[in-house]
Amino acid sequence: xxxxxxxxxxxxxxxxxxxxxxxxxxxxxxxxxxxxxxxxxxxxxxxxxxxxxxxxxxxxxxxxxxxxxxxxxxxxxxxxxxxxxxxxxxxxxxxxxxxxxxxxxxxxxxxxxxxxxxxxxxxxxxxxxxxxxxxxxxxxxxxxxxxxxxxxxxxxxxxxxxxxxxxxxxxxxxxxxxxxxxxxxxxxxxxxxxxxxxxxxxxxxxxxxxxxxxxxxxxxxxxxxxxxxxxxxxxxxxxxxxxxxxxxxxxxxxxxxxxxxxxxxxxxxxxxxxxxxxxxxxxxxxxxxxxxxxxxxxxxxxxxxxxxxxxxxxxxxxxxxxxxxxxxxxxxxxxxxxxxxxxxxxxxxxxxxxxxxxxxxxxxxxxxxxxxxxxxxxxxxxxxxxxxxxxxxxxxxxxxxxxxxxxxxxxxxxxxxxxxxxxxxxxxxxxxxxxxxxxxxxxxxxxxxxxxxxxxxxxxxxxxxxxxxxxxxxxxxxxxxxxxxxxxxxxxxxxxxxxxxxxxxxxxxxxxxxxxxxxxxxxxxxxxxxxxxxxxxxxxxxxxxxxxxxxxxxxxxxxxxxxxxxxxxxxxxxxxxxxxxxxxxxxxxxxxxxxxxxxxxxxxxxxxxxxxxxxxxxxxxxxxxxxxxxxxxxxxxxxxxxxxxxxxxxxxxxxxxxxxxxxxxxxxxxxxxxxxxxxxxxxxxxxxxxxxxxxxxxxxxxxxxxxxxxxxxxxxxxxxxxxxxxxxxxxxxxxxxxxxxxxxxxxxxxxxxxxxxxxxxxxxxxxxxxxxx
Amino acid sequence: xxxxxxxxxxxxxxxxxxxxxxxxxxxxxxxxxxxxxxxxxxxxxxxxxxxxxxxxxxxxxxxxxxxxxxxxxxxxxxxxxxxxxxxxxxxxxxxxxxxxxxxxxxxxxxxxxxxxxxxxxxxxxxxxxxxx
Numbered sequence: 001x002x003x004x005x006x007x008x009x010x011x012x013x014x015x016x017x018x019x020x021x022x023x024x025x026x027x028x029x030x031x032x033x034x035x036x037x038x039x040x041x042x043x044x045x046x047x048x049x050x051x052x053x054x055x056x057x058x059x060x061x062x063x064x065x066x067x068x069x070x071x072x073x074x075x076x077x078x079x080x081x082x083x084x085x086x087x088x089x090x091x092x093x094x095x096x097x098x099x100x101x102x103x104x105x106x107x108x109x110x111x112x113x114x115x116x117x118x119x120x121x122x123x124x125x126x127x128x129x130x131x132x133x134x135x136x137x138x139x140x141x142x143x144x145x146x147x148x149x150x151x152x153x154x155x156x157x158x159x160x161x162x163x164x165x166x167x168x169x170x171x172x173x174x175x176x177x178x179x180x181x182x183x184x185x186x187x188x189x190x191x192x193x194x195x196x197x198x199x200x201x202x203x204x205x206x207x208x209x210x211x212x213x214x215x216x217x218x219x220x221x222x223x224x225x226x227x228x229x230x231x232x233x234x235x236x237x238x239x240x241x242x243x244x245x246x247x248x249x250x251x252x253x254x255x256x257x258x259x260x261x262x263x264x265x266x267x268x269x270x271x272x273x274x275x276x277x278x279x280x281x282x283x284x285x286x287x288x289x290x291x292x293x294x295x296x297x298x299x300x301x302x303x304x305x306x307x308x309x310x311x312x313x314x315x316x317x318x319x320x321x322x323x324x325x326x327x328x329x330x331x332x333x334x335x336x337x338x339x340x341x342x343x344x345x346x347x348x349x350x351x352x353x354x355x356x357x358x359x360x361x362x363x364x365x366x367x368x369x370x371x372x373x374x375x376x377x378x379x380x381x382x383x384x385x386x387x388x389x390x391x392x393x394x395x396x397x398x399x400x401x402x403x404x405x406x407x408x409x410x411x412x413x414x415x416x417x418x419x420x421x422x423x424x425x426x427x428x429x430x431x432x433x434x435x436x437x438x439x440x441x442x443x444x445x446x447x448x449x450x451x452x453x454x455x456x457x458x459x460x461x462x463x464x465x466x467x468x469x470x471x472x473x474x475x476x477x478x479x480x481x482x483x484x485x486x487x488x489x490x491x492x493x494x495x496x497x498x499x500x501x502x503x504x505x506x507x508x509x510x511x512x513x514x515x516x517x518x519x520x521x522x523x524x525x526x527x528x529x530x531x532x533x534x535x536x537x538x539x540x541x542x543x544x545x546x547x548x549x550x551x552x553x554x555x556x557x558x559x560x561x562x563x564x565x566x567x568x569x570x571x572x573x574x575x576x577x578x579x580x581x582x583x584x585x586x587x588x589x590x591x592x593x594x595x596x597x598x599x600x601x602x603x604x605x606x607x608x609x610x611x612x613x614x615x616x617x618x619x620x621x622x623x624x625x626x627x628x629x630x631x632x633x634x635x636x637x638x639x640x641x642x643x644x645x646x647x648x649x650x651x652x653x654x655x656x657x658x659x660x661x662x663x664x665x666x667x668x669x670x671x672x673x674x675x676x677x678x679x680x681x682x683x684x685x686x687x688x689x690x691x692x693x694x695x696x697x698x699x700x701x702x703x704x705x706x707x708x709x710x711x712x713x714x715x716x717x718x719x720x721x722x723x724x725x726x727x728x729x730x731x732x733x734x735x736x737x738x739x740x741x742x743x744x745x746x747x748x749x750x751x752x753x754x755x756x757x758x759x760x761x762x763x764x765x766x767x768x769x770x771x772x773x
Numbered sequence: 774x775x776x777x778x779x780x781x782x783x784x785x786x787x788x789x790x791x792x793x794x795x796x797x798x799x800x801x802x803x804x805x806x807x808x809x810x811x812x813x814x815x816x817x818x819x820x821x822x823x824x825x826x827x828x829x830x831x832x833x834x835x836x837x838x839x840x841x842x843x844x845x846x847x848x849x850x851x852x853x854x855x856x857x858x859x860x861x862x863x864x865x866x867x868x869x870x871x872x873x874x875x876x877x878x879x880x881x882x883x884x885x886x887x888x889x890x891x892x893x894x895x896x897x898x899x900x901x902x903x904x905x
Contacts, residue, residue, distance in 0.1 A: 346779065366794065377802065400799075408804035411818065411871075417797055421790065531855070609832055 011148035014059035021052035082160030109182035126193030183214030191279035247289025345440035485514030505756030512749030519742025
């Protein structure tokens, strides 16, 4: 029982209970499978499931309480949280580490099971059985790697949350991502249960809204992650083809294929077999992505820090279990699945949907191969002749193959290169689908329907040509994307008029894809970036703009230290505030870009390096109440002490706490009069904390000392007098990102359309369950 | 008949794409190499890893220059990186640099850095960040 002493029992018991109830519920559902329609068995299985959910929630609640109460006895709390963090970051450090993220995954998964068992209708027993199995897999990982390990010695403070994660977007991004991952097990459960029961006629209807919903949630998470990267990381992009990003993209692409396949199956009874395969692939891609990014195999290849928790074997075991199990089912069942033969004419919706699914699958395959490239090449280096082993007698084929036998990875450019033809095809297919029907469409009618779209495409292409786009592929791409946008918009309007907003969801989502395609091309292929060093007060011309570094702005309250840069563009001027600040905890310099959203482009100013130059000499002033002094044209008058700046100072002094005294100053500069109040904080032990206060119009003042008996203050005034030495310099990276807003707007449209479609399909599925009983 | 032609065209297009994917995979693969291999110039874009030589880094003209040492061979290599200077770079334990070897300047022109810093978070493995 020695290891128990190192564990925090309430949490461990909750998770242990969860495992127990999950297994009991699983047993109940297995029984229900044999005795269908037995109300007692069903109730038993359902109650056990409810208890399982309750236990999981209790386990999560224990961790939340430990985090909020700053219980640093717990290893996880001390590793990812800190005493000084505000409550919401202490809360969000729940999913800052791997163990906690598996727990949030489990929480999302167990909660999704509650509506799932209602919606599964008569398929409840097999679907819930498979679904609980996937959750048990997660629970095994959590039992092996529990977040409730206690330290032998309690540290006084935690290590704090990684500063990059201290961002509102990062509070909500991971839970949404893990909900998406959890949802990927639902279509899988429907598919497996259909194969187990050999009933292939209903699962597509039932699984469709879940597949759509999961696709939406995962898409939102990807959007949030991209936006966070763009806003905070400072390298100017939103997508870097990093393994962690790819691990969420592959399931999303496979989900795209699955929802289109399910759509056709519902309507036409086709794609029955491929849909079963893709439902399985979708879940595998989530497991595989988790394995790649969590097992430490890519440690040298990714931005995100991966620590091998020793769970690789578990993850491999989990993958092998689900893969072999469903592979067995697919092999033994698939050829017997009844499916409709394709009789689609060439120019019909069916053919084009099939083509789109093929193209998106290829995209998923490309990304999967790319993110596995370190593993593939490492493996090949053991199998093939490596470049070092080549001899002059080696065959040309061996030479060619040897180049694959070097452990390495493919760069982002590889993904981009292969996705240009893919994106072109997708734009083309997307543009034509709305003008097609399930039956053959005569060429003349198609041409008529394409009329408006053709005009818009022509205008878009011509505009791009005038804007300086010369690459013929890009021009074709822009025209096709504009065509897709228009035809889908027309169809959306038509659907809306006939069946209301809900009926238009699918096509509206396609409008969004058209917008995104335009945004991606413009912002990634036509961005312009310049590095420039700005000297304080000296205007520099950059990319048709004039940039001037005004000043360094010291930290004020929650606002971190930053730079003020005036940008003049087309006669209009605005301020930009790139940040370079010292993280209090880690003493690391953090860079934050500043983004100005203009009508057609984003202006992205990222700080690189700051040289403070020769600091201006400080002038010391000693002022009694009512006295004034002038420093280089700036007049300062001391009006009096403020003893209530942060609670009553006299009271604080009696209680022996931190005493804060403010000095009210009147500053007259350039004919303007303003009041400021620098603070002086001290403790009975004699520790003094006095931060510089910014002076209106530049420079700063520090309250260097107070003399209560004579009622005087010591002031230090800096940065007001002109300096002879080298001036401060700030090196920045100035990037213009044209039309990047289209990426975000397009994603919003896709998500909104997707929500409409999901609502519609959920109703369909529920109606179906009621009618056919 | 018509349909068969289309299947043929489709298959050919797929094969062409697969060929394109393979050749570009091979030519763009960024291999992990030793310092000696890097300096032999066999690979165009490559990645090397080594410990940062203390006090070797300097920043000027928008570029960061530093020296890394290969643990196994004790060989050193000069690296130049033009980009945002990584936070706390001077304290880096080891650096993975991705870029091209420039034989004329005898240094690695890096366009991406992966920096492993000693963790400020006690008890946790070094954290990593990528720049570029």
